[in-house]
Amino acid sequence: MNLNERQRKVLKRTFLDYQQTAEFFKNPLIVQRAEGLYYWDVEGKRYFDGIGGIFVATLGHKHxxxxxxxxxxxxxxxxxxxxxxxxxxxxxxxxxxxxxxxxxxxxxxxxxxxxxxxxxxxxxxxxxxxxxxxxxxxxxxxxxxxxxxxxxxxxxxxxxxxxxxxxxxxxxxxxxxxxxxxxxxxxxxxxxxxxxxxxxxxxxxxxxxxxxxxxxxxxxxxxxxxxxxxxxxxxxxxxxxxxxxxxxxxxxxxxxxxxxxxxxxxxxxxxxxxxxxxxxxxxxxxxxxxxxxxxxxxxxxxxxxxxxxxxxxxxxxxxxxxxxxxxxxxxxxxxxxxKQLDHKARELGDYLAARLEGLKQYGVVREVRGRGVLRGVELVKDTHTMQPYPELGSALKRTALKNGLVIRVDPTWFAVAPALIAEKSDIDELCDLIEKSLIDALERVKP
Ligand SMILES: Cc1ncc(COP(=O)(O)O)c(C=O)c1O
CATH class of the missing domain: 3.40.640.10 (Type I PLP-dependent aspartate aminotransferase-like (Major domain))
Structure with missing residues (x-):
């Protein structure tokens, strides 16, 4: 999304959590509303919230x-x-x-x-x-x-x-x-x-x-x-x-x-x-x-x-x-x-993990970790040397937002933790977005 003059001015006068405001300007997200598994920014663009706010929205937004x-x-x-x-x-x-x-x-x-x-x-x-x-x-x-x-x-x-x-x-x-x-x-x-x-x-x-x-x-x-x-x-x-x-x-x-x-x-x-x-x-x-x-x-x-x-x-x-x-x-x-969401988290989590394991085909995933609906994917340059791949993570952060996806990227790994109201079809939508964003990020970083 693009920032207008007012947003830039006001953003400069506040302090974002653990990130530089000037950096945020390059890849901003100003959210206007949220419901269930989605956010909408002030320009009306929809984002899949793949991280439940920040491991927060157990029941999704505005339950x-x-x-x-x-x-x-x-x-x-x-x-x-x-x-x-x-x-x-x-x-x-x-x-x-x-x-x-x-x-x-x-x-x-x-x-x-x-x-x-x-x-x-x-x-x-x-x-x-x-x-x-x-x-x-x-x-x-x-x-x-x-x-x-x-x-x-x-x-x-x-x-x-x-x-x-x-x-x-x-x-x-x-x-x-x-x-x-x-x-x-x-x-x-x-x-x-x-x-x-x-x-x-x-x-x-x-x-x-x-x-x-x-x-x-x-x-x-x-x-x-x-x-x-x-x-x-x-x-x-x-x-x-x-x-x-x-x-x-x-x-x-x-x-x-x-x-x-x-x-x-x-x-x-x-x-x-x-x-x-x-x-x-x-x-x-x-x-x-x-x-x-x-x-x-x-x-x-x-x-x-x-x-x-x-x-x-x-x-x-x-x-x-x-x-x-x-x-x-x-x-x-x-x-x-x-709703026995603890049981659901186990089942949904196994499905999520299996889908994330599928990303290994791109040769840049060392490991998929976690339990239930709390999963992390470690990114490496190749699976022989297992060297970390922060450039890929940084690119992924940008391509995810561009594709309408919010996840936590660190940048040598990324975390996924959707709300427990998600169904398998939502996990598919989420993982399709992750896969697309990873492919786009690889295109950006590969020479
Ligand atoms: C594991 C863990 N402990 C403690 C905290 C601090 O919680 P809060 O930000 O609500 O003060 C966080 C926040 O991200 C966290 O992830």
Whole structure:
């Protein structure tokens, strides 16, 4: 699309997420409306939203059930500050979410997004140890290539250098290990590589002194880095390590939560439970900002006691637990459960993966990764040297938009995560658009 003078002027006065405005000018997208699986830009052009907003629109855009839930709630109550009271609907939301979380993970604090949920999980963990007789435990170990949010704590836990250097120094007490994809070529099997990478957490813990380590934070499937999908044994080993040293395991399920990987949470997909789950994005399907920190009962109970002890979680946000957002969250969960969208994500995901595997015929795809309706495709110059192909990714970003397709391109890989309302015919439409855009991109980069 073309930008007019006014749009250029106003765009210069704002700041886009993690991208240069001048770069955006070359390939702009100004969206006017969205419905279901599609966006329309201000010139009326239609785009297939192949990434559900940004792993957000679980139920597609403008889902009628969510709009109705919000409308109903607007007519009764739209705000109560958590300092003075709590909305009835917020209690309903906590109860509802607690019904679909795994095991005894049912102590819940709602928030307005992913970063807030992560920030809260880290503060909760530190305070938990302070009031449970191990005040020296404060460090967090996470992974390079991971992304946990933009606020200072969440950024310090994130492992994407480019997004951090402008804000150095980072907070102290944050350590990193590499995810399995980083070492895969040094091992004869993916399983062996995963075992090595899980073991690295223990090596760091021992050398840091276990009495100083509070938590491990990982995305079960890592988006930044290219939909990094470890083995089940990787999670099992990390769980054992956490148990051995009394370390809190935090899953950042801001992308993987709410049926995307074929179960309500990726914790269930991989069959290994954490102590805390952080949710966001898909929990509201993008209708309104919403996130949640979900802790296991034993941790939650440590924050409850006689009034004289004044034990409380010293943390809060004005808009967290907002009644409108909670009404939407309830409607999203009801829709997922009633329509069994977790099962659907598995079936649809297998179909999507098979179609993406078909792209290997072009000789520039190393691997198709992911689970359910969360898939990533790694682009390489050829499948012998496996050299990354960022030029192709950059071209793909442009050809996709030109062809009316929105996906996430990084540029050495791209991710696909359509809404769970999609049917097989929609997946075909999406994959046809991807294939066409890849062919067009190859034409642009091939000498
Ligand atoms: C895995 C993950 N964690 C945390 C966040 C931060 O969430 P938010 O942008 O809602 O603060 C994101 C956002 O992209 C994310 O992908």
């Amino acid at each position: 009628p059930r969510l709009m109705a839930a919000m409308q109903r709630q607007m007519e009764t109550l739209s705000f109560v500050p958590s300092m003075h009271g709590i909305a009835d609907i917020t209690l309903d939301f906590i109860e509802k979410l607690g019904e679909v979380t795994p095991g005894n993970l049912n102590y819940i604090k709602p928030y307005s997004g992913g970063s807030e949920s992560i920030e809260s999980a880290m503060k909760f963990t530190r305070q938990y140890f302070k009031q449970s007789g191990q005040p020296g435990k404060y460090k967090f170990i996470s992974r390079y290539f991971g992304y946990h949010g933009a606020t200072f704590g969440a950024m310090s836990a994130s492992g994407t250098g480019k997004r951090k250097t402008a804000f150095e120094p980072q907070m102290g007490g944050f350590l990193k290990v590499f995810p399995p994809t980083y070492y895969r070529d040094r091992f004869s099997s993916w399983e062996e590589c995963n075992r090595f990478c899980a073991q690295m957490f223990e090596d760091v813990i021992i050398n840091e002194d276990p009495d100083t380590v509070a938590g491990i934070i990982i995305e079960p499937i890592g988006n930044t880095g290219g939909i990094i999908t470890p083995t089940v044994a990787y999670f099992q080993l990390i769980r054992e390590i956490c148990d051995r040293y009394n370390i809190i395991l935090i899953y950042d399920e801001i992308i993987t939560g709410f049926a995307r990987t074929g179960a309500m949470f990726a914790a269930q997909t991989f069959g290994v439970m954490p102590d805390i789950i952080c949710g966001g994005k898909g929990l509201s399907s993008g209708a309104i900002p919403l996130g949640a920190m979900i802790a296991r009962e034993g941790m939650g109970e440590a924050f409850y006691g006689p009034a004289a002890d004044d034990v409380n979680f010293a943390h809060g946000h004005t808009f967290a637990g907002n009644p409108l957002a909670c009404a939407v969250g309830i409607a999203v969960i009801d829709e997922i459960v009633e």
